[in-house]
Amino acid sequence: MLTACDVIILGAGAAGMFCAIEAGRRGRQVVLIDHAKAPGEKIRISGGGRCNFTNLDIRPECFLSQNPRFARSALSRYTQHDFIARVDAAGISWHEKTLGQLFCDGSAREIIAMLRADMEAAGVDLRLATSVNDIRHGDGFTVETSDGTFSAPCLVVATGGKSIPKMGATGLGYQIAERFGLGIIETRPALVPLTFTSEQLEQIRPLSGLSLPARVSCGKVGFEEGLLFTHRGLSGPSILQISSYWREGYAISVDLAPDVDLGTALSEMKQARGRQAAHRVLAAYLPEKLARHIALHAGARGNLADLTKARLAELVAHVHSWELRPVGTEGYRTAEVTLGGVDTRALDARSMEARNLPGLHFIGEVVDVTGWLGGYNFQWAWSSGWVAGQAV
Ligand SMILES: Cc1cc2nc3c(=O)[nH]c(=O)nc-3n(C[C@H](O)[C@H](O)[C@H](O)COP(=O)(O)OP(=O)(O)OC[C@H]3O[C@@H](n4cnc5c(N)ncnc54)[C@H](O)[C@@H]3O)c2cc1C
Structure with missing residues (x-):
């Protein structure tokens, strides 16, 4: 008809x-x-x-x-x-x-x-x-x-x-x-979780379930929104947003404490309360589990006062500019757009x-x-x- x-x-x-x-x-x-x-x-x-x-x-x-x-x-x-x-x-x-x-x-x-x-x-x-x-x-x-x-x-x-x-x-x-x-x-x-190498996944997986506000950037573009650690990698609004700008081969940079100048804060704490363990000091700015994880991976064992300048700088870099190189996305199966x-x-x-x-x-x-x-x-x-x- x-x-x-x-x-x-x-x-x-x-x-x-x-x-x-x-x-x-x-x-x-x-x-x-x-x-x-x-x-x-x-x-x-x-x-x-x-x-x-x-x-x-x-x-x-x-x-x-x-x-x-x-x-x-x-x-x-x-x-x-x-x-x-x-x-x-x-x-x-x-x-x-x-x-x-x-x-x-x-x-x-x-x-x-x-x-x-x-x-x-x-x-x-x-x-x-x-x-x-x-x-x-x-x-x-x-x-x-x-x-x-x-x-x-x-x-x-x-x-x-x-x-x-x-x-x-x-x-x-x-x-x-x-x-x-x-x-x-x-x-x-786009607006899709990014996927990572198995080596990077090993780092991320123990933190699965944690979420916090973070700034995620790719080149000149960045978004300050929630970040979620999952058993498959990273997700949350900041990752979904950056996925629209990310391309194969590009790195992303994650700032886990965008509202804090951790370099200055740690130097001051080193003077004032140097006897505290590094991860405890970090826990003032990050979830406790993440603070421990980062201190461990940055080799910041022991008290703040015992850390060299270079070690402190490494700790700060782990928090403010954690660089990751995604290998792909989860694809159209989960992409929002x-x-x-x-x-x-x-x-x-x-x-x-x-x-x-x-x-x-x-x-x-x-x-x-x-x-x-x-x-x-x-x-x-x-x-x-x-x-x-x-x-x-
Ligand atoms: C899980 C999820 C959550 C989202 N949440 C939000 C949100 O909160 N806010 C926001 O702004 N955006 C959100 N989006 C994005 C938003 O849904 C889309 O951008 C929007 O729906 C696009 O509208 P559209 O009409 O162009 O396409 P669609 O809504 O996709 O509609 C297309 C229609 O065409 C039909 N169609 C497709 N192929 C054929 C065919 N061959 N023959 C006949 N019919 C066909 C489909 O059945 C569908 O009904 C979300 C997307 C997803 C997947």
Whole structure:
């Protein structure tokens, strides 16, 4: 059966649903297709089930792209404050956790329920558990699916990235882009734990379960957030953040006490309380277990007063600039997002429309715009979905 409509949207994630609502509100007949059984599955599991739906501090610098200016237009036309107003209007209560990150007080399901209600009110025809078999372009777009054939002058691709394949991620969006002649910026897993050599793992494993605030840097970029020692290596927000900047062969540097000038502090303590064991002094600034571990590995046995200048310097370096050379990442299996994607040079920033093929739009994570951890990726989904929704 052939169903003619105004807009076909592929992917009922954050971006696809938001675009569908906006287009529907503008009177467009929208068909939204997804192979999953439920819409917004990543919203459901996001933010530990509470969905970090945006960030108070949305700046272009918090997004990675080959063309960092591209995201500005959409982010300034549909802002975090617009989305917050929407959440407020739906009666969803929220709180700021840290660093401007906004989470639902209750459950991420409330965001999905809000979007579903808005879609219903906007008359969106949601087709779940529907697989896409073929896409053709002639006089408009024709999409053949397991639930019939749809045709429309506009096709919006919102199929997301490659992360977490077991939740329905596929490379469909990239295939569509390539097929219609749009470039792809090489993709890689991002916001993902890094993996280490077995030698480094041996050092890390005994500390498994420990967490502390730390500054993790790679080249000139650094993040001061939580660091978590795990039995597989290092994780926590600071590591996830830096993974978006790390490349094979690069080293990362970890400062385990970023708010302290340990060099000065230890010299002063050496004068004032030199009879204390080094690890005890360190424990004033670090968790006790970590303090012992570092003192041992830096060869700082005995009292502070007995340590040579060189030994003290080594101890300080172990804390402030612990250098590690990751061997890889945990990959798409656990990555929160996919870096790279549809080349923004092929898209109009105001409409997300392909420059070479009017009527074809790409929104959300499938595009080469990747946010930091902290609500930035959902804001990109809302903003890019919203602008496309005004244009289709
Ligand atoms: C565990 C986890 C936690 C996260 N937490 C946060 C957070 O708290 N805050 C934040 O900002 N970001 C978070 N993110 C990132 C965020 O979820 C994504 O950036 C966002 O969902 C991207 O939206 P999207 O609509 O572009 O893609 P998606 O949400 O991935 O939606 C794509 C949709 O397309 C469908 N699809 C894919 N392929 C096909 C196909 N071949 N046929 C039909 N349908 C298809 C999928 O089923 C899916 O419904 C998290 C990600 C993960 C994995």
